[in-house]
Amino acid sequence: MTLTPQEVRKQVMDYLEATECSIIEVSPLHVTVKLSPRADRMLTDRPYYWGFVERTGTPPETLSFTFVFDPEKYDHLAAAAQAAPTSRQPRGAGDRTAAAGLPAGAGAAGMEAGADTGGTTTGGPLAGTAPPEGSADPQDSILARFFGFVPPLPRIGPGMIRREDVTYGSKRLGQIWSAAREEGKCLQLFEDPGSRQRMTLFSAAYEPWLAVCYKVEMSCDLKREELHFIGVSLTSGLIVPDFEAKLGSRELTPRLPENIHIEPSGLSLAAGADKLEGYLTSKLALLDYTWAEEARERLRLELSIVDIYYEELLKEQDEEKRLAILEQYNRRRKETAWQYEPQIAVSAVTYGLFHLRST
Amino acid sequence: MTQLFRNPLPEEDPTNDSVLPVPLSFERKWLDELESSLEKGGPWGNWRLSRLAIQGEKSGLVTSFDELQCMKHLSGLSPLPHQLDTAHKVLFQMSGRAILADEVGLGKTIEAGLVLKEYLVRGLVTRVLILVPASLVLQWVRELNTKFGISAVAQKKAYSWDNSIVVASMDTAKRDPHKEILLNHEYDMLIIDEAHKLKNKKSTNYLFVQQLRKKYCLLLTATPVQNDLGELFNLITLLKPGQLGNQGDFATNFVVDKRQPKNEVQLRGELSKVMIRNRRGEGPVNFTKRKVRNIPLTLSPEEKVLYDGVTAFVKDQYQEAGGNLSSMLSLVTLQREVCSSRDAVFITLVNLIKKLPADSPKRERMMELLQTLRTVKTNTKAEKTMELIRGMNEKVIVFTEYRATQEYLLQYFRDHGLQCVTYSGGMNRGKKDWMMDLFRGRAQVMIATEAGGEGINLQFCHHMINFDLPWNPMRVEQRIGRVHRLGQENDVVIYNLSTEGTIEEHILHLLHEKINMFEMVIGGLDVILERFEKKESLEKSLYKIMLEARSDEELRSGLDHIGESLSELTHGVRDESEAGA
Numbered sequence: 001m002t003l004t005p006q007e008v009r010k011q012v013m014d015y016l017e018a019t020e021c022s023i024i025e026v027s028p029l030h031v032t033v034k035l036s037p038r039a040d041r042m043l044t045d046r047p048y049y050w051g052f053v054e055r056t057g058t059p060p061e062t063l064s065f066t067f068v069f070d071p072e073k074y075d076h077l078a079a080a081a082q083a084a085p086t087s088r089q090p091r092g093a094g095d096r097t098a099a100a101g102l103p104a105g106a107g108a109a110g111m112e113a114g115a116d117t118g119g120t121t122t123g124g125p126l127a128g129t130a131p132p133e134g135s136a137d138p139q140d141s142i143l144a145r146f147f148g149f150v151p152p153l154p155r156i157g158p159g160m161i162r163r164e165d166v167t168y169g170s171k172r173l174g175q176i177w178s179a180a181r182e183e184g185k186c187l188q189l190f191e192d193p194g195s196r197q198r199m200t201l202f203s204a205a206y207e208p209w210l211a212v213c214y215k216v217e218m219s220c221d222l223k224r225e226e227l228h229f230i231g232v233s234l235t236s237g238l239i240v241p242d243f244e245a246k247l248g249s250r251e252l253t254p255r256l257p258e259n260i261h262i263e264p265s266g267l268s269l270a271a272g273a274d275k276l277e278g279y280l281t282s283k284l285a286l287l288d289y290t291w292a293e294e295a296r297e298r299l300r301l302e303l304s305i306v307d308i309y310y311e312e313l314l315k316e317q318d319e320e321k322r323l324a325i326l327e328q329y330n331r332r333r334k335e336t337a338w339q340y341e342p343q344i345a346v347s348a349v350t351y352g353l354f355h356l357r358s359t
Numbered sequence: 360m361t362q363l364f365r366n367p368l369p370e371e372d373p374t375n376d377s378v379l380p381v382p383l384s385f386e387r388k389w390l391d392e393l394e395s396s397l398e399k400g401g402p403w404g405n406w407r408l409s410r411l412a413i414q415g416e417k418s419g420l421v422t423s424f425d426e427l428q429c430m431k432h433l434s435g436l437s438p439l440p441h442q443l444d445t446a447h448k449v450l451f452q453m454s455g456r457a458i459l460a461d462e463v464g465l466g467k468t469i470e471a472g473l474v475l476k477e478y479l480v481r482g483l484v485t486r487v488l489i490l491v492p493a494s495l496v497l498q499w500v501r502e503l504n505t506k507f508g509i510s511a512v513a514q515k516k517a518y519s520w521d522n523s524i525v526v527a528s529m530d531t532a533k534r535d536p537h538k539e540i541l542l543n544h545e546y547d548m549l550i551i552d553e554a555h556k557l558k559n560k561k562s563t564n565y566l567f568v569q570q571l572r573k574k575y576c577l578l579l580t581a582t583p584v585q586n587d588l589g590e591l592f593n594l595i596t597l598l599k600p601g602q603l604g605n606q607g608d609f610a611t612n613f614v615v616d617k618r619q620p621k622n623e624v625q626l627r628g629e630l631s632k633v634m635i636r637n638r639r640g641e642g643p644v645n646f647t648k649r650k651v652r653n654i655p656l657t658l659s660p661e662e663k664v665l666y667d668g669v670t671a672f673v674k675d676q677y678q679e680a681g682g683n684l685s686s687m688l689s690l691v692t693l694q695r696e697v698c699s700s701r702d703a704v705f706i707t708l709v710n711l712i713k714k715l716p717a718d719s720p721k722r723e724r725m726m727e728l729l730q731t732l733r734t735v736k737t738n739t740k741a742e743k744t745m746e747l748i749r750g751m752n753e754k755v756i757v758f759t760e761y762r763a764t765q766e767y768l769l770q771y772f773r774d775h776g777l778q779c780v781t782y783s784g785g786m787n788r789g790k791k792d793w794m795m796d797l798f799r800g801r802a803q804v805m806i807a808t809e810a811g812g813e814g815i816n817l818q819f820c821h822h823m824i825n826f827d828l829p830w831n832p833m834r835v836e837q838r839i840g841r842v843h844r845l846g847q848e849n850d851v852v853i854y855n856l857s858t859e860g861t862i863e864e865h866i867l868h869l870l871h872e873k874i875n876m877f878e879m880v881i882g883g884l885d886v887i888l889e890r891f892e893k894k895e896s897l898e899k900s901l902y903k904i905m906l907e908a909r910s911d912e913e914l915r916s917g918l919d920h921i922g923e924s925l926s927e928l929t930h931g932v933r934d935e936s937e938a939g940a
Contacts, residue, residue, distance in 0.1 A: 002431035003418055011411060018407040145792055148500030148513045148526070168418070169432030171508055177415030184408030186389070186396050212389070213413055218381070221454040223481045225421045229413070252406050269397075273390050285378050291424055292381045298454065302599075309601025331572065332600055339454065339574050344379065347386040349416050350409045351393060 003168040005029075005070040012067055012166055015039070015176045019183075024064065029074045032161060034064040042179035043172075045151070064161045067172070071165040187352025190260075192251035197259055204260045205358040208234045210272035211243045212351040214280060220295030220342040228283070231354065232275045234265040239279050243354075250356065262355055280346065292342035299340035306332050421481050425451050429476040436506050438473060439845070441637045442466055446473035448635055455575030456598050458554070458634040463837065464844030465637050467579045468499070471550055472507045474577060479509065484547035484575065486523050487511075490568075491552035493528035494784075497792055498816075499552070500526050520544070529556070533567040545572040554578035557597060558590035568597060582833075588614050595633055602633055647821075648850040649843060653867060656743055656858045661735045662701075666861055668731050669697045669704065672724060677906040691902050696761055698863040699827040701735045703763040708732070740856050741771050744824055747854060748777065748804060755822040756798075756805045758838050760829055765806050768826070772804060779804035807841075818846040824854040828866055830898045832888060835870060862905055865918050869925070887928045897921070 003011070006028070013031065016023065019039040025032040035043065040062040041050050053060045068074045143150045166172045193204055211231035218224045231243035240246045267275070310329040316322040396403065421428055427447060430438075438446075442465075449457045449470075455478065459467045478484035489511065491499055496513050503511040503524070512519060514527035520540050529551070531537055549571060551557065557565050557578070576598055592609050595602050603609045613626045639646065658666060673690045680687060689711060696703035712725050748755055759765055765781055772779045780794045780802045798805040799819055823842050829835055843851040857867045891897060900921060908914035 011414065014407060014411050018405055018411070145497075145789060145796075147515070148497035149504035149511075165434075167434045169434055169508060171510070174415075177412060177419075180408040180415065181412035184404040184406070184410070184412050186392055186402075186404045187406060187409055188396070188403045189406055213416075215416060217482065219483060221483075222424045222450070223421055223483050224424045225482075227413070227416060227420060254403055254406070269390060269394060273387065277385050281378060281383065284383065289380045305599070305601040307601075309605050312605045312607070328569070331570075335572065335574065339456075342381045344381050344383045345386070346384065348389040350404070350412055351389045352404070352409075353393070353397075 005167065008166060008168055008173060009069040011173065012069070012176060015180055018180075025066075029070045029077070030066055030068045032064065032066045035062045037062055038183075039179070042182065043175060066161050066163045067166045068163060069166055071167070181349065185348075185350045187350065187354070189252040189254060189352065190257055190355045191357050192253045193257045193260055193357065194251075197257065200259065206260050206262045206355040207236075207358045208262055208265055209240075209243070209354040209356060210234055210267075210269060210276070210351075211240075211354050212273075212276055213349040214276075214346050215349050216280075216284065217345045217347075218291070218342070219345070220292065221298065221340050222291075222295075224291070227349070228280055230276050230279060232267070232272045232279075234267045234269075234272055235263045237267055237275060239275065241279075241283075246356075247354070252354070260357075263358065277346075284344065295340050295342045299336065302336045302340065303333060306336060419480070427473075427477060428480045429473055432480055433476065433507060436469075438469055439466065442470050442473060445470045445635050445637065446477060449474045449577070450477055453633065455548075456577075456633070458578045458580065458594060458598060460580055460634050460636040462637065462639050463581045463840040465639065466845050467581070468502055468552070469506075470635075471552075471577050471579055472503060472509070475503075475548060475550065476507050476509060478548060478575060486544065486546050487525070487548045487550070488532075488541065488544075488546045488571070488573075489524070489526040489550040489552070490529045490532055491526060492556075493530060493787075494791055495552060496526050496528055497789075529564060533563050538567060542570055542572075546574070548575040548577070549573040550577045550579070552579045554594065555580040555582050555590075558593050560593045560596070565593065565597065591630075595630075599633055603629055646843065646845075647847055649839070650850055650852045651855065651871065652852065653855045653857060653871065654743060654747070655864075656739050656856060658858050658860070659735075659737055659739055662737075662739060662858075663860075665701065665704070665728075665731050665735055666697050666858075668728050669693055670862075672728060674906065676721075687902070687906065691906070694862065694905065695827070695830070696763075698858060698861050699759060699761050700738055700741070700764040700767050701732050702767040703761040705729070705732055706763045738767070738771070739858070740826060741768060743856060744768070744826060745772070745775055745777075747824060748772075751822055751852075753822055754798070754803055754805075754820040755824060756807060756817060756820055756842060757824045757826050758807055759826040760808065761827070762808055764826065765808050768806050772806075777804055778802040779806060781805070782807040784808065816844065816846075817841050818844060818848075821847060821849040821851045822854070823851070824856065826856055828855065828857075828863065828870065830866055830901050832870060832897065862914075865914065866901070869918055869922050872922070872926075887925065890928050891925060 009028070009031075013026075016031070016033055016039065019042075020036045021039050022034045022036070023031060024034060037060050040046070040060070044063050050060070052058070164170075164172055190206065197204055209231045211229065213227060213229040216226040216228065218226075228241075229243045231240040231246060232238065233240075306329070310325065310332075313325045314322060314329065316325060427443065427450070429446070430443075441461075445459065445461075449455060449459075455474070459470050461467050461470070475484070475487065489499060500511050500513045503509040503526070509524060511524040511526050512522040514520065514525050514531065517536065517540065519525060519527075520537070527537075532541055549568075551568065557568060559565060578594060578598060580594075592603055592606065604612065613622055615621045673694045676690050677687055689707065693704060693707050693711075696707055708725055708729055712722060712729075715722050715725075744757060757768065759768065762783060765783065769779060769781055778801055780797045782791065782794045782798075782805055786794070794805070795817075798817070805817075805820075820842055823838065825835070825838070829838075839851070839853065855867055855871070857863045888897060901918075904914065904917035904921070908917055
């Protein structure tokens with residue numbers, strides 16, 4: 001499954017809004033944003049800077065970015081905007097006003113990216129390639145010459161906004177997802193009872209659910225994956241295989257709502273986890289395991305080749321040499337098993353307690 | 360998507376007590392975290408972000424065992440069909456251990472990048488070691504980062520090894536203290552570029568790679584079989600010991616003598632299980648044309664005198680040495696240099712004189728040659744080159760075999776107001792990169808020596824001048840390969856300078872007319888040479904003929920003889936490839 005620029009945009013916007021970043025400018029093709037301290041910590045890889053801020057208590061200066069979701073269209077529009085004489089404005093934060101179709105800032109940001117040697121523009125000139133002219137930051141290119149590739153350095157100050165193309169497969173998108181997981185994996189949520197509940201006399205009964213989004217990785221020399229979002233009721237022990245559907249359109253809130261009570265749990269968390277794992281195991285047992293058999297067959301074949309090869313060599317008379325060969329043989333056998341041996345590993349992407357209104 | 364689980368090298372045989380036919384493991388760290396959050400009353404994750412994370416996982420989920428996933432993660436790259444095919448084969452037929460042996464310029468790096476990306480996307484690989492010649496380290500780092508979005512890091516200090524994807528030079532890696540560190544790591548994937556350097560199983564390179572712990576492994580080389588079938592056996596044994604049986608089996612089944620295989624069809628079948636070799640003529644890869652201009656030049660009278668003087672001297676020495684070729688190499692060099700520039704001759708002569716005992720009779724003769732050298736004031740070739748460059752008014756790369764000629768040309772071009780840079784094997788990698796950048800940007804001319812041939816990509820330039828010619832056709836092909844490769848959008852124009860009435864003229868004739876190598880886009884040069892060189896290398900045969908010929912006539916007939924057999928082989932190979940297609 002791949003994502004269209006619109007879908008990518010939705011993901012990024014979701015993240016930026018959820019982390020309370022301040023959006024400076026937005027169009028269907030791009031967003032210019034000043035990161036919130038929280039998002040900055042997760043995305044800009046500046047542990048020393050944040051360490052400095054914490055220790056000295058200085059007000060943090062977060063970075064700003066222009067994320068472009070559809071680089072081709074965006075560049076096209078930016079070029080058009082530049083060609084139009086009206087959009088010729090001095091560059092600077094204060095002067096950004098919307099111009100036909102695309103905000104003027106886009107033109108400036110686009111131009112900056114053009115002169116930016118270390119930029120992440122895919123398909124652009126190689127990093128470290130000094131363009132024939134232009135105001136490339138020389139430090140960038142010297143570093144790039146030494147290291148081969150340098151991730152773009154942060155730029156601080158008004159107007160210093162780095163452009164970045166965020167498409168499916170780009171590092172930034174991957175980083176946003178893993179940042180989201182980092183801050184969203186461990187949950188405790190309550191169903192929003194709505195405003196009417198506060199007025200009613202009786203408190204509503206809530207049932208606690210333990211739910212985990214499992215990632216199942218079936219690997220041999222190849223690999224397949226599945227996701228299973230399963231929930232178990234800690235009162236009744238009932239399993240809900242598609243917990244996402246159960247949540248459906250319920251509004252969830254992190255705060256304990258008024259006038260509700262939570263039913264006592266019959267199961268401990270560990271017991272709940274056992275149930276979930278038991279259920280998932282039984283479900284996995286129903287799958288087709290031809291792939292594993294085939295992998296074992298490949299493994300057997302490879303091992304037999306290795307065995308035959310070393311059998312001859314192990315007839316070596318010199319004990320010292322023989323030991324060296326034996327060691328090599330064992331290493332090769334281990335490597336082969338490592339490469340082919342089928343196995344399934346299950347881990348949790350997100351997990352938590354969901355308190356849902358009893359029905 | 361997110362790497363949640365890395366499969367390490369197993370310590371013991373896995374035990375299987377579950378209800379599944381496959382060992383199953385649950386990671387339960389999450390439960391501790393959940394319990395500790397409950398105890399402390401937080402911190403709790405954000406539901407919106409949580410859903411975002413799940414969507415991310417969903418979009419990156421590998422839903423099928425046998426389908427390339429990497430392409431949807433790569434936006435700026437459009438690989439050629441044969442490159443995708445190769446990646447597909449490596450994954451699904453070879454299980455990640457393969458020799459990638461495409462001919463020069465077909466994009467082995469891209470193929471390796473695709474395979475690596477695929478394994479990374481699938482989460483089957485996290486720790487990667489890439490060993491390449493020092494001059495290619497930065498290029499690999501760049502390509503992986505910019506084309507594939509793979510965060511590879513160049514090895515600079517001992518701590519660099521801790522990165523998950525490291526590119527390093529083989530020479531550094533195999534030395535202490537690095538060796539120790541690397542042997543203690545285990546690598547999900549090992550990639551080795553220019554792997555033909557691993558053909559000798561006694562070499563430190565070989566032993567080192569053999570000891571590295573690796574799951575998947577790619578060996579890249581354009582010349583898997585240069586001379587010796589035994590070398591091919593070694594390379595494959597490094598990758599998959601036993602694939603061709605043991606050394607004895609291999610020798611009895613496939614080898615007549617070390618350069619000549621038997622049961623070729625069967626051997627090819629065995630090879631295709633571990634090796635992929637795409638050739639230029641095959642598939643829909645469209646290369647632009649090669650246009651060859653041979654520029655005949657007449658030596659000035661002074662140059663001619665020098666040429667004759669050196670030739671006579673070299674021949675006399677050979678007679679005196681009783682036809683022993685190995686002691687004659689510096690003299691052969693002298694003979695070749697005199698076709699290039701007087702500066703080159705000068706340096707070699709002076710070095711020779713220094714080595715002679717003070718009372719050697721040769722001394723006088725050599726001093727005489729030095730005197731003749733002084734009379735030469737101009738360089739016909741350099742003048743012509745200047746004229747050519749002025750005429751084309753585009754970027755051009757000038758190749759010479761000799762550092763002295765390179766220096767001379769640099770000076771000469773600068774004096775005439777041309778912007779030029781040099782490129783040679785002795786430069787460190789930073790300087791090489793810098794020179795390439797300069798050539799791409801400001802300079803019009805790059806003057807490169809042979810050693811600089813390997814690993815530079817100059818698709819943006821489509822003129823090249825062979826100021827002098829190597830006598831080894833493979834090296835000529837390597838020169839051309841710098842410019843004429845994937846990504847070249849123009850026809851490549853190759854200028855060959857040759858001075859009339861010199862040995863050079865004959866060599867050019869041989870390369871051009873007999874092998875037709877300058878226009879040969881079909882490839883197969885390696886096969887032709889392999890067959891020709893069953894007894895002796897082409898270069899050596901040429902030396903012999905040159906030294907032994909008493910007259911021009913004899914020289915010509917000797918060369919013609921070589922030419923005939925080469926051209927026969929060329930036709931043979933061509934017919935075969937047509938029959939195969």
